Amino acid sequence: MGDLLNALAVAGKSAFGFQAVFFALLAIGLNVHFGYTGLLNFGQIGFAMLGGFGIAISVTQWGLPFWLGVLIGIAAAVVLALLLGLPTLRLRADYLAIATIAAAEGLRLLFRSVSASPVTGGTRGLAAFNGAFIGLAPWDTSRRYPILGTRWSGGELWVALVGWLLVGLLCLLVWLLMRSPWGRVLKAIREDEDAVRALGKNVYLYKMQSLVLGGVMGALGGMVYVVATGAANPDQFQNANTFLAYTVLILGGAARVLGPVVGAVILLFVIQFADTGLRALITNGVIPEGLLSATDVAQIRFVLVGLGLMLLLVFRPQGIFGDRREVMLDAR
Amino acid sequence: MRHPSARAGRTGEARSAIRSGPGTAAHKVLLRLLLVLVAATGLVVLVPGTASAQGGEQVIGTLQTSRSGPIEGVEVTVATATGDEVDSVETDEDGRFAIDVPGPGQYTVSIDAEELPDGVVLTGEDSRTVTVDAGRRQPVQFGLNDGSQGAGSGNVEAVQLLVDGLRFGLLIAISAVGLSLIFGTTGLTNFAHGELVTIGALFAWWVNTGLGVPIIPAGIIAMIGGAAFGALNELGLWRPLRRRGTGLIAALVVSIGLSLLLRYIIQIVYGGFSNPYSGLGTSRAVDYGLFRLTNQSLVSIVISIVVLVLVAVMLQRTKIGKAMRAVSDNRDLAASSGINVNRVILVVWMMGGALAALGGVLLGLSDQVRWDMGFQLLLLMFAGVTLGGLGTAYGALVGSVIVGVFVQMSTLVIPNDVKYVGGLLLLIVILVIRPQGILGSRARIG
Numbered sequence: 001m002g003d004l005l006n007a008l009a010v011a012g013k014s015a016f017g018f019q020a021v022f023f024a025l026l027a028i029g030l031n032v033h034f035g036y037t038g039l040l041n042f043g044q045i046g047f048a049m050l051g052g053f054g055i056a057i058s059v060t061q062w063g064l065p066f067w068l069g070v071l072i073g074i075a076a077a078v079v080l081a082l083l084l085g086l087p088t089l090r091l092r093a094d095y096l097a098i099a100t101i102a103a104a105e106g107l108r109l110l111f112r113s114v115s116a117s118p119v120t121g122g123t124r125g126l127a128a129f130n131g132a133f134i135g136l137a138p139w140d141t142s143r144r145y146p147i148l149g150t151r152w153s154g155g156e157l158w159v160a161l162v163g164w165l166l167v168g169l170l171c172l173l174v175w176l177l178m179r180s181p182w183g184r185v186l187k188a189i190r191e192d193e194d195a196v197r198a199l200g201k202n203v204y205l206y207k208m209q210s211l212v213l214g215g216v217m218g219a220l221g222g223m224v225y226v227v228a229t230g231a232a233n234p235d236q237f238q239n240a241n242t243f244l245a246y247t248v249l250i251l252g253g254a255a256r257v258l259g260p261v262v263g264a265v266i267l268l269f270v271i272q273f274a275d276t277g278l279r280a281l282i283t284n285g286v287i288p289e290g291l292l293s294a295t296d297v298a299q300i301r302f303v304l305v306g307l308g309l310m311l312l313l314v315f316r317p318q319g320i321f322g323d324r325r326e327v328m329l330d331a332r
Numbered sequence: 333m334r335h336p337s338a339r340a341g342r343t344g345e346a347r348s349a350i351r352s353g354p355g356t357a358a359h360k361v362l363l364r365l366l367l368v369l370v371a372a373t374g375l376v377v378l379v380p381g382t383a384s385a386q387g388g389e390q391v392i393g394t395l396q397t398s399r400s401g402p403i404e405g406v407e408v409t410v411a412t413a414t415g416d417e418v419d420s421v422e423t424d425e426d427g428r429f430a431i432d433v434p435g436p437g438q439y440t441v442s443i444d445a446e447e448l449p450d451g452v453v454l455t456g457e458d459s460r461t462v463t464v465d466a467g468r469r470q471p472v473q474f475g476l477n478d479g480s481q482g483a484g485s486g487n488v489e490a491v492q493l494l495v496d497g498l499r500f501g502l503l504i505a506i507s508a509v510g511l512s513l514i515f516g517t518t519g520l521t522n523f524a525h526g527e528l529v530t531i532g533a534l535f536a537w538w539v540n541t542g543l544g545v546p547i548i549p550a551g552i553i554a555m556i557g558g559a560a561f562g563a564l565n566e567l568g569l570w571r572p573l574r575r576r577g578t579g580l581i582a583a584l585v586v587s588i589g590l591s592l593l594l595r596y597i598i599q600i601v602y603g604g605f606s607n608p609y610s611g612l613g614t615s616r617a618v619d620y621g622l623f624r625l626t627n628q629s630l631v632s633i634v635i636s637i638v639v640l641v642l643v644a645v646m647l648q649r650t651k652i653g654k655a656m657r658a659v660s661d662n663r664d665l666a667a668s669s670g671i672n673v674n675r676v677i678l679v680v681w682m683m684g685g686a687l688a689a690l691g692g693v694l695l696g697l698s699d700q701v702r703w704d705m706g707f708q709l710l711l712l713m714f715a716g717v718t719l720g721g722l723g724t725a726y727g728a729l730v731g732s733v734i735v736g737v738f739v740q741m742s743t744l745v746i747p748n749d750v751k752y753v754g755g756l757l758l759l760i761v762i763l764v765i766r767p768q769g770i771l772g773s774r775a776r777i778g
Contacts, residue, residue: 038581087763095718097584098521099760105711106753106756114749122445240595243588246585246588306594306595306596308589309585310589313578314576314586
């Protein structure tokens with residue numbers, strides 16, 4: 001019983017902590033791409049990595065102020081979006097998918113390579129760059145505060161608070177944008193690109209703007225993540241995380257403003273609960289060590305994500321809040 | 333920083349011998365080979381300590397090369413599979429390290445590449461994942477190159493890389509033919525195709541080292557298994573989905589889900605380490621004048637060419653091959669002229685599965701068997717297929733060979749550990765210049 005309560009508490013912390021903020025921000029970006037414009041960005045984690053390393057490299061390697069690092073991270077994400085969009089946005093949807101997943105994985109390999117390690121820290125990554133941000137917290141960040149059965153450090157609380165504010169602001173932005181004429185063009189592109197073109201709109205330009213906007217949101221997510229963990233490591237940005245964010249989006253409901261937020265809270269709760277719960281079952285000997293060992297549990301989350309993604313797409317593509325008619329996309 | 337992968341391949345052998353995986357018959361051969369290699373190439377090898385077991389589990393090793401001697405003062409860090417640091421020590425004056433770990437399980441051992449002396453570089457990655465068994469002192473080896481290997485060799489490096497790139501490209505082509513045909517016949521961009529490769533390689537590894545079957549029959553058994561798995565994919569998932577009228581984008585995301593599911597189940601079942609096949613015999617490179625080639629690489633090239641020619645003949649001459657091309661070209665027209673489209677698609681999946689499994693076995697021969705080997709290859713397959721023209725069988729072939737050669741040749745100018753990045757960059761450049769690929773038609777790209 002104690003273990004169950006503990007698992008619930010740990011899962012709750014994850015569902016309202018920076019992990020959920022991270023995936024909510026990635027998914028809000030993907031919502032702009034996939035939910036509203038119909039673009040398949042499979043490299044969202046690459047944008048996040050550029051955002052995170054934008055801060056980490058600026059502060060630790062170049063000695064720049066923290067907030068300039070934030071701007072550099074955003075600028076890097078804009079450049080990546082332009083580079084990827086330029087060749088692929090005129091082509092059918094799956095070309096963008098292939099190019100983005102290749103770019104994200106290529107960037108990760110590049111950042112962790114020996115030759116890049118003077119700048120990126122290679123596989124060890126960079127650390128000690130979030131002091132300027134954590135120092136802004138209005139409370140004592142070195143203490144730990146007990147909340148709902150778990151303990152949060154002051155820094156974690158501060159990052160989570162600012163992170164959720166950011167999520168709120170971006171949701172507001174998406175809501176305002178999508179009810180504007182600009183947003184209606186995006187949704188029209190998702191439904192029928194040729195019809196929009198026939199009305200004299202520059203589809204390519206709108207798609208590019210959407211790609212840049214969503215990519216910047218992904219970069220902000222990466223920043224929250226590295227600031228919360230206090231370290232930036234290329235291997236934190238495995239491509240599977242992009243699809244975790246897709247699962248968040250589709251679970252909550254694509255093309256819904258609050259879909260990504262609801263999806264992030266629920267999914268992070270479920271996978272963290274499964275993780276902690278399974279570990280407890282293994283230590284208590286309920287699950288024999290031969291069947292599943294404690295080191296294997298870390299992989300369980302992606303098994304769940306993969307399974308969840310398949311089941312959602314097959315049986316309930318609109319997720320919790322979505323409209324089925326809005327998510328029945330087809331490749332053109 | 334340049335190391336033709338013939339050499340890298342041998343490093344792999346050395347590593348496998350040290351790690352002393354299953355297959356004890358091969359073990360002796362490999363250990364002997366290892367001794368030869370240490371002398372011949374100046375690779376760093378970890379010599380397992382001579383002291384007897386002290387009870388607790390440890391990871392141990394030695395850093396040294398023939399030219400620099402033992403390397404002192406390099407920081408070695410051990411972390412658990414979840415990333416928690418266990419301990420970190422510096423190597424002693426004999427270049428050795430030994431770190432106590434809390435218990436059996438998987439650990440990641442990494443060294444700080446920047447602390448290596450001048451002129452010594454890592455040939456592989458600076459971290460290794462090892463599994464420590466109960467009561468065992470697990471040796472770990474990092475490949476180091478002190479620049480002594482290239483000396484005195486009469487080989488032309490570019491030619492060496494070209495030949496090796498050809499081997500790699502043919503391997504990509506074998507795996508990618510199925511991917512391209514599946515796209516052509518069903519419109520599905522199958523992101524789970526990499527897992528067909530991994531499963532083929534793993535199945536062959538299990539038959540090979542677990543049941544003691546020699547590698548060639550084991551490879552054939554793996555191809556049969558791969559065909560069965562491809563059929564399972566089609567019958568169990570994709571055909572029902574097509575019947576439900578699932579859109580292509582939804583199907584694409586489903587294939588991503590399937591890929592994640594399979595990849596991480598494989599990691600749970602198989603673990604995070606790499607294993608070689610056993611009973612491969614000698615892997616010394618034979619000198620052919622301009623280049624050197626191990627017998628395994630030669631066999632790999634020959635098998636690839638024979639299989640690809642057979643596939644081409646099948647597509648051109650046989651009834652089912654013609655039906656495949658017809659369905660690829662125009663599905664409705666093919667159906668209305670009496671071709672059983674579902675049967676053709678099933679055969680395509682079985683063929684794709686078998687070929688992907690073969691590709692996996694060939695990749696396992698050169699790079700060892702890993703849980704994510706297929707995913708790494710998938711991105712290069714996409715590059716090859718896109719370069720050749722999505723949906724065309726011959727395009728996949730031509731494009732893959734070019735990508736393979738490009739990736740290997742690029743190590744002439746860029747470091748070895750970023751060579752795949754070059755391949756992925758090539759993919760993006762192709763999309764700018766000629767999105768339909770070399771053999772593709774303009775109409776397909778939307």
